[in-house]
Amino acid sequence: MSVFIVRRLLQAMLVVWIMSLLVYIGVHIVGDPIDMLINPEADQAEIERVIRDLGLDRPIHEQYWYFLLNALKGDLGNSFIFNEPALKLVIQRIPATFELAVTALLLAIIVGIPLGVYAGLKPDGRLSKTIMASSILGFSLPTFWVGLMMIMVFAVMLGWLPSFGRGETKLLFGIPFSFLTLDGLAHLILPALNLSLFKMSLVIRLARAGTREVVHQDYIKFARAKGLSQNRIIFVHLMKNIMIPVVTVLGLEFGGLIAFSVVTETVFSWPGMGKLIIDALHNLDRPIIVAYLMVIVVMFVIINLVVDVLYSILDPRVRIQDLKG
Amino acid sequence: MTEKPILEVENLETHFFTKAGPAKAIDNVSFTVGKGEIMGLVGESGSGKSVTGFSILGLVDAPGEVVGGKVLFKGENLIEASDKRLQELRGNKISMIFQDPMMTLNPVLRVDTQMIETIRAHEKVDKETARQRSRDALAQVGIPAAEERMRAYPHQFSGGMRQRVAIAIALLNKPDLIIADEPTTALDVTIQGQILYEAQKLCRETGTALIWITHDLAVVAGLADKISVMYAGRIVEQGDIDDVLDHPVHPYTIGLLGSVPGHNTRGTRLHQIPGMTPSLFNLPKGCAFQTRCPFADTTCTEDQAITRPIPGRAIRCCHPQREAAQ
Amino acid sequence: MTDILQETPATETLNFKVETPLQQFVSNFCQSKIAIGALIVFGIIVFIALFAPFISPTNPYDLATVSILDAKLPPGSKSLSGVTYWLGTDGAGRGLLSSIFYGLRISLGVGVMSAVIALCFGATMGLVAAYYGGKVDTVIMRIVDIQLSFPSILVALILLAALGKGVDKITIALVIVQWAYYARTVRASALVERNKEYVEAATCLALSDRRILFRHLLPNCLPPLIVVGTVQTAHAISLEATLSFLGVGLPITEPSLGLLIANGFEYMLSGKYWISFFPGVALLITIVSINLVGDQLRDVLNPRLQR
Numbered sequence: 001m002s003v004f005i006v007r008r009l010l011q012a013m014l015v016v017w018i019m020s021l022l023v024y025i026g027v028h029i030v031g032d033p034i035d036m037l038i039n040p041e042a043d044q045a046e047i048e049r050v051i052r053d054l055g056l057d058r059p060i061h062e063q064y065w066y067f068l069l070n071a072l073k074g075d076l077g078n079s080f081i082f083n084e085p086a087l088k089l090v091i092q093r094i095p096a097t098f099e100l101a102v103t104a105l106l107l108a109i110i111v112g113i114p115l116g117v118y119a120g121l122k123p124d125g126r127l128s129k130t131i132m133a134s135s136i137l138g139f140s141l142p143t144f145w146v147g148l149m150m151i152m153v154f155a156v157m158l159g160w161l162p163s164f165g166r167g168e169t170k171l172l173f174g175i176p177f178s179f180l181t182l183d184g185l186a187h188l189i190l191p192a193l194n195l196s197l198f199k200m201s202l203v204i205r206l207a208r209a210g211t212r213e214v215v216h217q218d219y220i221k222f223a224r225a226k227g228l229s230q231n232r233i234i235f236v237h238l239m240k241n242i243m244i245p246v247v248t249v250l251g252l253e254f255g256g257l258i259a260f261s262v263v264t265e266t267v268f269s270w271p272g273m274g275k276l277i278i279d280a281l282h283n284l285d286r287p288i289i290v291a292y293l294m295v296i297v298v299m300f301v302i303i304n305l306v307v308d309v310l311y312s313i314l315d316p317r318v319r320i321q322d323l324k325g
Numbered sequence: 326m327t328e329k330p331i332l333e334v335e336n337l338e339t340h341f342f343t344k345a346g347p348a349k350a351i352d353n354v355s356f357t358v359g360k361g362e363i364m365g366l367v368g369e370s371g372s373g374k375s376v377t378g379f380s381i382l383g384l385v386d387a388p389g390e391v392v393g394g395k396v397l398f399k400g401e402n403l404i405e406a407s408d409k410r411l412q413e414l415r416g417n418k419i420s421m422i423f424q425d426p427m428m429t430l431n432p433v434l435r436v437d438t439q440m441i442e443t444i445r446a447h448e449k450v451d452k453e454t455a456r457q458r459s460r461d462a463l464a465q466v467g468i469p470a471a472e473e474r475m476r477a478y479p480h481q482f483s484g485g486m487r488q489r490v491a492i493a494i495a496l497l498n499k500p501d502l503i504i505a506d507e508p509t510t511a512l513d514v515t516i517q518g519q520i521l522y523e524a525q526k527l528c529r530e531t532g533t534a535l536i537w538i539t540h541d542l543a544v545v546a547g548l549a550d551k552i553s554v555m556y557a558g559r560i561v562e563q564g565d566i567d568d569v570l571d572h573p574v575h576p577y578t579i580g581l582l583g584s585v586p587g588h589n590t591r592g593t594r595l596h597q598i599p600g601m602t603p604s605l606f607n608l609p610k611g612c613a614f615q616t617r618c619p620f621a622d623t624t625c626t627e628d629q630a631i632t633r634p635i636p637g638r639a640i641r642c643c644h645p646q647r648e649a650a651q
Numbered sequence: 652m653t654d655i656l657q658e659t660p661a662t663e664t665l666n667f668k669v670e671t672p673l674q675q676f677v678s679n680f681c682q683s684k685i686a687i688g689a690l691i692v693f694g695i696i697v698f699i700a701l702f703a704p705f706i707s708p709t710n711p712y713d714l715a716t717v718s719i720l721d722a723k724l725p726p727g728s729k730s731l732s733g734v735t736y737w738l739g740t741d742g743a744g745r746g747l748l749s750s751i752f753y754g755l756r757i758s759l760g761v762g763v764m765s766a767v768i769a770l771c772f773g774a775t776m777g778l779v780a781a782y783y784g785g786k787v788d789t790v791i792m793r794i795v796d797i798q799l800s801f802p803s804i805l806v807a808l809i810l811l812a813a814l815g816k817g818v819d820k821i822t823i824a825l826v827i828v829q830w831a832y833y834a835r836t837v838r839a840s841a842l843v844e845r846n847k848e849y850v851e852a853a854t855c856l857a858l859s860d861r862r863i864l865f866r867h868l869l870p871n872c873l874p875p876l877i878v879v880g881t882v883q884t885a886h887a888i889s890l891e892a893t894l895s896f897l898g899v900g901l902p903i904t905e906p907s908l909g910l911l912i913a914n915g916f917e918y919m920l921s922g923k924y925w926i927s928f929f930p931g932v933a934l935l936i937t938i939v940s941i942n943l944v945g946d947q948l949r950d951v952l953n954p955r956l957q958r
Contacts, residue, residue, distance in 0.1 A: 015797060136946065140938040142889045144896045145912055145931035152924050163920070216386075218428035225384060225423075226416030226443045226494065236442075240433045252800070259802035263893055267916075281812050281899055289812060296805065304800055 008308060012301040019297040020068070086287035090273060090295050095175045096166060097272035100264065101257040103179065103188060104196035105250065112200045113246065116207020117234070123212065131204060138201030143260060147194040147267035154190060162187050164269035191268040195261060199253055206249055210242035217241075244311070251307030255300045330357040331399060331502050331534040332381070338393035339373075339380045341605075348605035350376045350389060352558040353631075355639075358502065358551075361532040363525065365545030365566070367581075368555035369602055374538045375424075377555070378504045382421060383411045399501070417447040420495035424507040426487035430479035436490055437475035443497050462493040466523070485516040492520070496527075502534045509544065521548050542581060546570055554578050557602060557613035560631075564638035575642045576618045612642065679951040686947030693940040700759045703752040708737075710749065723918065726925050739925045741914055747925065751933045754908040757901065759937065761818065762888030765825035769887075770880055772826065773833025778864050778872070780834065781841030792838070795831045803828045803886070807894060816902045821894070825887050836879045840872035874952035881945030885938045892934055908934045 082089060119128040155163030167184035169176035178184025214220065215238070223233045262274035269275070273292060280288035339351035350373045358364045368374045379385045381396050383403060396403040398419065403411065415421075423429040430439060440459035441452060450458075456475075463471035466489040479487060488508060495503050505524070509517040525548055528535050539545060545552055546566070553563045554577065562575040573579045580598040600617035603609060615621040633639050681687055699706065726739040726747075738747035780791040798806065810824040844850065845868065853863045894900030895909030903910065908930045915926030 018797075136939060136942055137935075140885065140889075140942050141935055142892050142896075142909075142931070142938070144893055144909075145927070145934065148912065148916065148919060148927050149931070152919055152928075156920060156922060156924075218423060218425065219431040221384060221386075222421075222423055222429040223431070224415065225382060225421040226446065227412050227414065228416070228442060228446045229412065232442065232446070237431050237434070241431070244433070255800070256802035256804075259805040262804065262808070263897065266897060277808070278897055278899075281808065293809065300801060 004312070005305075005309065008305050012305055015301055016294075016297055020294060086291035087295075089288060090276065090291045093271065093273045093276050094295070095177060096270060097258060097261050097265070097274060099177055099179060099188070100192055100195060100261050100270060100272060101254065103192035104199065104257055105254055107192060107196040108199040108203050109250070111196075112203030113207050113242075116204040117211050117238070117242070119204065120208040120211025120215065121234070123208075132208070135201040135204040138197050138204075141197070143194060143198060144263045144267050146197060147191070147264055150190050150194055151267070161190055163190075166271055191264045191270050194267070195257060195264045198260070199250070199257060202253065203246060203250065206246050207242055210245055211238060214238055214241045248307060248311050251303065251310060255303050258296070258299065329400070330359040331362075332358045332536075333397040334377075334381065334394070335397070336394040337377070337380060337391070337396065339376055339385055339389055339391045341389040343388050346606050349558050349608075350605065351380060354394075354555075354558075354560050355631075356551075356553050356560065356563060358534045358536060360501075360534060361528055362551065363528055363535045363537060363549045365549035365552045366536055366538045366555065367540065367542060367545055367552060369540055371557075371602060371605070372555040373558040374540075374555050375506050376558075378421065378506050378536065378538055381504060382415055382419060383408075384421075413447070416443050416494075416500075417498045418500050419502045419504065420498070420500040422488075422491050422495050422503065422505040422508045425511050426484070426491045427479065429491060430487065432479055435476055435478055436482075440475070440490075440494055440497065443494055447498055458497065459493075462497050463490070465496065466490075466493045467519075468493070485512050485520075488512060488516075488520065492524075499531070500533060502536070504536045504538070506538045507540070508537075510539070510541070517544070524548065542570075554581070557608060558605065559613060559641060560639070561614065561642065562640045568638065574640050575614075576620055577614050580617075614642075676951060680947055683947045683950075686944055689940040689943035689947075692936060693944060696755060696937050696940065697759065699752055700756045703756045707749040707752040709746040712745075712753065723923055723926075725923075726929075738929045741911070741926045742918065747911075747929050750906065750911055751908070751930050754906055754911050754930060755933060755937070757818075757905050757907040758888055758892060758909070758934065761822055761825070761891050761901070761907065763884055765822045765891075766829060766880065766884040766887050768822070769826045769829035769883070770833050770876070773830035774837045774869070774872075774876060776830065777834040777837030777839075778841050778868060781838045781845055782860070782864055782868065788838075791834065795834050798831045799835065803890060804893065807890060808899065811894065811899045816899070818901060818905055821891060821901055824894075825891060828890065829883050829887060832879055832883055833876065836875050837869075837872050840875055841868050844868055844871045878945060878949040878952060881941055881948060885941040885945065888934070888941075889938055 115131050119131045122128050151163045154161045165187060167178045167187035168181040169178045169184060170180040171177075172180060179188055220233060220237060223237050228237075258273075261270075261272055262278060264270065265272045265274035266278055273295070276288060277292045279285075280292065334357070335355050337351050337354045338349070341348045341350050352373075354373075354377060356364065356366075366374045366377060376385060376389065380391050381398075381403065383391070383406070385391060391404055394404070398414070403414070406414075430436070437456060437459060440462070441455040444450060444455040444458055445452075460471045460475060463475065468474055468486060468489055474482075479490075482490065488511075492508070495505075509520055512520070521544060524535065524537075527533065537545065537549060549566050551564065552566050552569050553560045554569070554575065555561070556577050562569060562573065562578045569578065570582065573582055577598070580596075583596045584598060598617055603613065603616060609615055609626070611626040612618070612621070615625040618625070631639050631641050704710070722740055722742055722744040724736055724740045726737060736746045736748070738751070740746055741750065776791055776795075780788040806828050807824050810827060811820065814820040814824060850863065850867060853867050858867075891900060891907060892909030892912070895907050896913045898913065900909060901907050911930035912927045912934075915923075915928075915930070918924075918926050
């Protein structure tokens with residue numbers, strides 16, 4: 001088991017390094033920051049001074065080398081706009097984004113799995129057909145538009161919920177979270193729901209497909225032949241088999257949630273990483289872009305690793321295989 | 326048999342209502358099994374033998390449905406029993422063993438879990454007691470180091486071991502009747518032999534009735550007390566095992582026995598029954614076997630009644646080949 | 652002893668209706684009325700997109716006909732020049748219905764084109780990886796795996812950050828985002844097909860690799876490819892809209908539905924919902940119809956669900 005983890009860790013580090021290379025090269029072609037930051041009427045000396053300060057005059061590979069050295073020290077440069085360390089700015093925003101993403105994930109699971117299993121057990125019922133129809137809507141609807149409509153209905157027309165921003169926060173282990181306050185929850189519901197809709201539909205469809213396949217398996221019939229109760233069959237025999245594909249997909253999709261929060265955060269003005277990167281893209285704030293991408297890459301690699309480990313815990317057949325090879 | 330039989334199946338009808346039309350998977354099937362008796366239910370694939378097993382326990386899946394007849398288990402008609410009652414009986418008083426143990430044991434649950442739940446579904450015992458009983462059952466079917474092996478997953482057992490586990494599960498609650506659906510088909514011949522021997526011993530000792538469903542006549546010959554031969558959903562010949570095997574009457578039974586390779590057929594061409602089993606959607610009117618029967622004539626197109634030349638013997642044929650010897 | 656076992660004529664007759672696979676496929680597909688409905692709707696949308704300049708009531712991009720005095724009119728109102736704006740107007744006075752027609756053109760055009768290019772490229776890569784195996788396979792699949800472990804929107808953002816705005820750049824970004832799905836799908840089926848005997852036979856006939864790949868392997872890998880294709884097209888359209896909404900997508904000169912929705916964002920809080928609502932509905936109908944067709948295709952083409 002530990003050989004497995006070590007091997008994956010090494011792979012992960014390789015991926016991170018390659019990504020840093022790609023990110024750096026790619027971002028280097030982004031617009032011309034000089035035009036952005038310097039007053040067009042500034043004289044040549046001024047321009048040259050700024051260029052020297054920001055290190056833009058050195059050859060690319062030298063710039064990359066310094067970048068790498070600094071990155072390992074945790075210094076990814078200062079934001080052009082905010083003039084603060086880029087990495088710090090990005091990391092500061094992580095709790096907000098995480099809060100959103102985790103809430104969305106929980107919503108997707110808590111609502112999605114029961115609905116999906118029900119639709120799989122009674123595929124011809126009216127409720128099931130409604131569920132499936134809604135799930136198609138769920139992943140066809142573009143997230144941003146749904147967000148807009150939510151604001152329209154719940155904030156403007158009905159006035160029940162606030163339409164933007166994050167609510168009050170309380171500290172938990174020294175990190176501010178807003179789900180611990182009522183005001184925070186009120187601000188959290190709409191964006192989390194918005195973000196979760198897509199994944200919820202996915203979970204419903206997965207759970208349904210999984211249920212339909214599993215229900216016809218011989219071991220379910222055998223369980224009935226043993227005289228087990230319907231509940232036991234569904235909640236133990238069925239569930240455990242469905243959870244494997246659902247968890248795998250969800251785990252991989254959690255990364256998607258974090259990425260997609262870009263949209264939701266923009267619509268709801270939620271102060272997370274997503275909003276930061278969009279603003280940075282518009283303003284060509286290179287250090288932020290780089291910092292964001294590096295953080296995301298590391299996050300993803302960790303998520304993939306965790307999912308792999310989780311998968312091998314859930315499916316005992318995988319465990320044995322990996323031990324051999 | 327002076328005692329009341331454990332199982333009496335009377336005029337059972339199970340039909341499948343498919344898009345291509347209705348198919349009579351089981352057509353007017355009757356038999357009885359007494360205490361401690363072993364009955365072999367023999368037939369080719371598609372003859373309806375597995376469906377018979379499922380029909381008894383009410384496990385026929387859509388689009389199939391039991392549409393007629395009675396299944397009397399110790400006098401109680403299972404066809405009319407409620408779902409709850411059926412659940413009480415399954416795995417408890419009537420157990421079933423399926424063909425492929427790899428598919429019947431849930432791959433993501435441990436063996437001990439699957440055994441303990443069977444016990445606790447029918448009796449209020451605590452986990453430790455259930456675990457002990459499971460361990461004893463495993464030992465009884467010949468699985469070494471039962472305590473450790475219980476904690477393993479199904480895929481960690483070999484095929485023969487897995488089937489023994491399935492048998493152990495069937496025995497856990499001391500059933501009155503076991504329905505075994507081709508339990509040794511997927512196993513090596515040597516293991517098969519062992520299991521057959523143990524099955525017979527078990528039934529004699531505990532008085533458990535056994536229905537052994539198979540396509541393999543050789544298996545049935547050494548094991549069963551009675552035999553029912555099925556063809557296209559109907560029982561075509563039935564009776565005491567020695568009687569039927571030594572003096573078969575129905576042309577199909579004769580054909581089956583003749584096509585088994587034996588000692589004195591070396592060098593000669595293997596016999597086959599010519600033709601193919603008709604599809605259930607396309608059965609000939611009257612006797613189902615007439616398309617392949619060398620003795621068929623126009624009388625075969627009428628519905629065949631079940632005749633009983635002697636008590637305990639039944640056939641469904643209009644050209645019985647020999648009078649059943651007495 | 653009479654030998655009853657020999658010489659009995661078989662009296663079986665075979666009678667089943669012979670349908671070509673294509674006929675069977677079409678009849679299976681048509682079993683779902685919803686799918687047929689969706690296909691029709693999608694056909695209408697394609698029609699609108701193709702003929703927008705001809706059927707659109709006004710031309711929203713002809714500055715001569717657009718007047719700021721018509722701005723922000725609710726649906727159904729009449730303009731000063733007597734034209735009825737069925738869906739209202741936006742902040743600059745452009746008729747929404749017409750804007751949607753033109754927007755559909757762009758959204759659909761970019762989405763479908765990128766999907767088609769991605770399909771061609773991805774399918775080829777998948778076939779090559781499966782057929783040649785070994786190092787080629789490993790390299791291609793590693794790239795695919797790494798790319799697929801990142802969400803599409805992220806990849807798109809990175810690419811657009813580097814490439815900038817423009818129809819061609821968006822299309823390139825969308826192609827790069829999608830090709831990996833096609834490659835992986837085709838490789839999976841090609842691997843299964845490669846071991847079948849007809850490929851061995853073709854190789855023995857000394858047919859060129861290219862011929863084997865495209866004339867023999869590819870047609871048998873089509874079913875899952877078609878299914879993935881429909882889903883991916885819908886996804887591409889949705890992604891482009893999202894990117895345009897975020898402001899990193901198509902430039903203002905090529906207003907897709909996403910941009911229309913973005914334009915309406917600022918008017919939401921004052922209750923002028925229609926500016927964002929209707930383009931969204933158009934987008935929704937397009938994507939849902941494609942997904943419904945894709946769903947039915949998947950059910951029909953999935954061998955495991957056949958009973």
